[in-house]
Amino acid sequence: MNDGNNAFRRRLERGAELRAVRGWGGNAQEDAELEAAESEEREKRRKVDDAARVEYLIRDAMNQGKFDNLKYAGKPIPGLGEHYDPDWWVKGLIQRERLSGIGPPAILLRIEDAELDEKLDQQYTEKQVRDILEDFNKRVIEARRQLQGGPPVITKLREVDSEVQRWRERRAASAPAEPEPVTETKRTWWQRLWNGSG
Numbered sequence: 001m002n003d004g005n006n007a008f009r010r011r012l013e014r015g016a017e018l019r020a021v022r023g024w025g026g027n028a029q030e031d032a033e034l035e036a037a038e039s040e041e042r043e044k045r046r047k048v049d050d051a052a053r054v055e056y057l058i059r060d061a062m063n064q065g066k067f068d069n070l071k072y073a074g075k076p077i078p079g080l081g082e083h084y085d086p087d088w089w090v091k092g093l094i095q096r097e098r099l100s101g102i103g104p105p106a107i108l109l110r111i112e113d114a115e116l117d118e119k120l121d122q123q124y125t126e127k128q129v130r131d132i133l134e135d136f137n138k139r140v141i142e143a144r145r146q147l148q149g150g151p152p153v154i155t156k157l158r159e160v161d162s163e164v165q166r167w168r169e170r171r172a173a174s175a176p177a178e179p180e181p182v183t184e185t186k187r188t189w190w191q192r193l194w195n196g197s198g
Contacts, residue, residue: 116136123167133158137158140155
């Protein structure tokens, strides 16, 4: 209600000013200066109104307890004071959302290299292992050839034959041991009757 009265009063003042200027009969330059002064005054009022509204909203939120138990309350904000990284928001998004397959090839290849042995151990045939290794090596070479900026590609190529040999050794080590043959003992007639088997 108070805002409505203020707006109405402002309109009345503005109308009175315009009537006074029209009756004054000033030239175009003076009119332009007067209009500039009025627009500057309106901008100051708008800023004051905006600041007062923001101040009110902050106080209201504090009273409602919306600032209680914030994640970093009383703790330093991570990354504050470090050098400026223009891609900070992209890196934060990738980390927060746990996105994969997005980023510079150098970093993606390092991550893939760290997880490659586990991926190879899930394969059943030697051909599958060789195909994965050849594809990985091809992508490392391709990433080294591209000069698009970003971190350098330091991921090493994998020697296919030695990796296949390591895969065989890991596979043999993880294979279950041969179960010992179970010798069946002769059961008495009452054990067979009790268990229901004949």
